[in-house]
Amino acid sequence: MTSKLLFVLLLTSVGFAQSIVNHSSTNRIEQTANNTSASSSFPGLRTNPANIGAQTPVPVPRPANTNFDDVHSLLYAGSTTKIIWHMQPWFGKSQTGTVTTPNGVMPASNGHIIVGYDQNDPAQIARQVNRMLAAGGYSILLNWYGNRDSKQAHNLTNSNAIANYLTGCFNTTCPLRMGMMIDKGAFSGLCPKGPRNQKKCIITELEALFDYINAQYANKPWYLKRGAKNVAAFFIHEAEWKDTDWNGNTGVWATVKAYTNGYAMPFEYWFEDEGDATCWKHVASDGCYAFMNPPRWDVLKQLQITEGPNYYPNFYHQAQAHSAMAALGMLKAGFDDNNASWGTNRVSARRCGQEFLDTAGIVNSNYSRSTQLEFVGIMLNDYEEGTAVESGIDNCLSVSASIAGNSLHWTINKIDPAFATIATVNRLKIYFSDPVSGTFYTALDNIAPS
Numbered sequence: 001m002t003s004k005l006l007f008v009l010l011l012t013s014v015g016f017a018q019s020i021v022n023h024s025s026t027n028r029i030e031q032t033a034n035n036t037s038a039s040s041s042f043p044g045l046r047t048n049p050a051n052i053g054a055q056t057p058v059p060v061p062r063p064a065n066t067n068f069d070d071v072h073s074l075l076y077a078g079s080t081t082k083i084i085w086h087m088q089p090w091f092g093k094s095q096t097g098t099v100t101t102p103n104g105v106m107p108a109s110n111g112h113i114i115v116g117y118d119q120n121d122p123a124q125i126a127r128q129v130n131r132m133l134a135a136g137g138y139s140i141l142l143n144w145y146g147n148r149d150s151k152q153a154h155n156l157t158n159s160n161a162i163a164n165y166l167t168g169c170f171n172t173t174c175p176l177r178m179g180m181m182i183d184k185g186a187f188s189g190l191c192p193k194g195p196r197n198q199k200k201c202i203i204t205e206l207e208a209l210f211d212y213i214n215a216q217y218a219n220k221p222w223y224l225k226r227g228a229k230n231v232a233a234f235f236i237h238e239a240e241w242k243d244t245d246w247n248g249n250t251g252v253w254a255t256v257k258a259y260t261n262g263y264a265m266p267f268e269y270w271f272e273d274e275g276d277a278t279c280w281k282h283v284a285s286d287g288c289y290a291f292m293n294p295p296r297w298d299v300l301k302q303l304q305i306t307e308g309p310n311y312y313p314n315f316y317h318q319a320q321a322h323s324a325m326a327a328l329g330m331l332k333a334g335f336d337d338n339n340a341s342w343g344t345n346r347v348s349a350r351r352c353g354q355e356f357l358d359t360a361g362i363v364n365s366n367y368s369r370s371t372q373l374e375f376v377g378i379m380l381n382d383y384e385e386g387t388a389v390e391s392g393i394d395n396c397l398s399v400s401a402s403i404a405g406n407s408l409h410w411t412i413n414k415i416d417p418a419f420a421t422i423a424t425v426n427r428l429k430i431y432f433s434d435p436v437s438g439t440f441y442t443a444l445d446n447i448a449p450s
Contacts, residue, residue, distance in 0.1 A: 002315070026431070026440045031065060037127035038063035038381075038391035039093075041117025044384060048338040048345055049104050053299040055349035055419060059336035059386035066392040068173075069426055070136035071331070071378065077329075078369030082138035084328055084377045089142060089158040090199040091119045091381070092278040098262040099341040101384075103342055106339070113339055120161035128390070129165065129174050130247050132380065139177035141222045141233060141328075141377065144185030145181040146213045147351050148205055163217055170222040179224030180213050181233040182206070182238070184436030199252055202244060206256045214263050226268055226287075226326055232260075242298075253284035274313050275308055287326025289377060290315045292387065294335035295378060303350045305358060306334065310333045312359060316366040316373070328375040332359045333393050343384070352396035352416050353424040356389075396420035412449065425449035 034040045039051035044062040047054045049054060072079050074119045092109030093116055099108040106113050117124045144159055145152040166178055187205035191198040213232065217223050222236070224231045234326035238246045245251040253269075267287035271279040279288040293311045295301040308313065312330065319327035334350035367373040379387035394414035402409050410431070428447035429441040 008154050012299055013121070023440055026437055028325075028440065031431070031440065033065060036063040036066050036391055037124070037131045038388075039158070041116040042389070042391060045113075045336075045339045045386065046103065046349065047336050047386075048297070051297055051299075051302075051338075051345070052345065054347070055302060055351060055416075056334060056336065056347075059334055059347075059350060060339075060383050060388050061391055061394045063391035067426055068131060070134075071376075072136050073426075074357065075376075076364045079367075079372065081329075081367075081373045082361075082375045083132075083136045084375050085132045085137050085140050085319045085380045086377050086382065087140045087142050087162075087380045088164075088382050089105075089119050089144070089155050089162065091115050091117060091158075091383075092154070093118050101341055102338040102343045106182065111341070113384055115381075119158040122161070122165055124218045125162055125165045127258075127382065129176050130154075131390075133174065133176055137176055138273075139179060140380075141181050141224070141266050143183050143235065144180040144186065144213075146205075146206055148187065149185075149189045151189055152185065160216075163220070166222040167220055170220075177222050177224045178217075178376060179231040179233065180217065181235055182209055184236045188240075192243070195243050198241050198244045199246075202241065202252050202328050203255050207259050208250070209258050210263075210267070212258070214260075216294055218263075218267075220236045220322045222446050223266075229266050229268045229286075229383075231270060231287075231326075235272065237274075247283045248424055251283075253282070257284045267425065268326060270328065272316070273310055273311075275306075277314070277318050280318050280325065285325065287328065288292075288315070288395050289328035289375075290330040292330075292332065292348075292385070294337075294348045297345040299346045302347045303351065305348060305355060312362045313366070319373070320366070320371070326374060328377050330359060331356055331363070331376055333379070333389045334386060337384065339386065340384035347386075349419075351391060352419040352421065353393050354419060356393055357423060357430035397422075397425065422449050 006170035009049060023179050042063060044058050047062040063078050071083050075081055090110055090112045093114055094109055095107045095114060097108050099111060100145060100320055142159060145155040147156050161344055185207055187202060212271040218230045247253055269284045270287040271282050271285050272288055272291050273279045273288045275293055279285050290312060293306040295307040333356045335346060337346050363373055363376060378389060381388045381390045397420050398413045398415060400411050400413060412422060428449055429445045430443040432443045433440050
């Protein structure tokens, strides 16, 4: 899913099998079934059919058997970077309507496409938490829509289900933290966007949202903290409320920050780096996070990681120049918003896993054992924008094998000759099988890919 693929070769030669004993066992189902936290009923999502020449025609693949090595294996040696999982809370599996996307009309639940699971199902939450932990996860950063707007009630129910799950297991079996990213949707329905002064309304809403977070989440042992402060991030584009005073001495942020500084444990505020370095100088900012910044569809631009080629390098340069502030980088699998009702055909191709490796490489070129990146983010389940890694990342490779005498031969095949790369393969593992029981046993492991 979030690390290089493990290829499995199966031997059925009894003679070879008999020469190796006392190895851990498995079976074909375990090695081929969906082992992700994505629903087995999820069919995958396709890009816009008008995108002729799209490198990634299926930006979010159908889930399959996927490798879950720790993401730190992709980062620089000695990395202590904390892995933060961006998570969406809105999915349901019972159709309540439809949404219109660039790909057409699609069945929907709670205004979002159906991906096969309910986000408030404890069993589903457990699957997601276990997979995030297995991949080295430190915390969830939950896209939070608040408690104020009745239209967001479903999102609040799902958010609280995740919170309740963590409360029940954090101190025993699930040491995964969670912080809140306050989405503009938490108050935009109550303080409409546009050319009007909404300062008073937004202050009222943000203070009420923080009161809820402080009372319901931040007092829990799992809540995300940095030092002696709780963490809150924001997905808010201030310019959408163009006549509102956000950053003045008596503006929205100065007022709300003073309010939350009155809590027993104040909050750090993290803002999105929108590509202009403003967040590092923001009046209320204690940290910045890197995000997507994808280009509009173009057959050549789809191969760019971001609209501006230096977005991620510039983010890390600014982070080092503001070393006292929090920096949340990004490992990006790709982007394609053609399955979102708000989509505008923005596309960054996955390039058979190279996008993910390249964004890890940008981290590695800026940080080291002696200069650590504090946090890096991964998009777990934003299916509609084509960034989700929950169902896996297709590296466009397959393996074929044969036995001639006592020799095993294999070939790694490039389904996409232009972009498939062996760099996405973690290792090879060889099993032999008992032809009677069908049980698989490990013959050799940790074979360098070739």
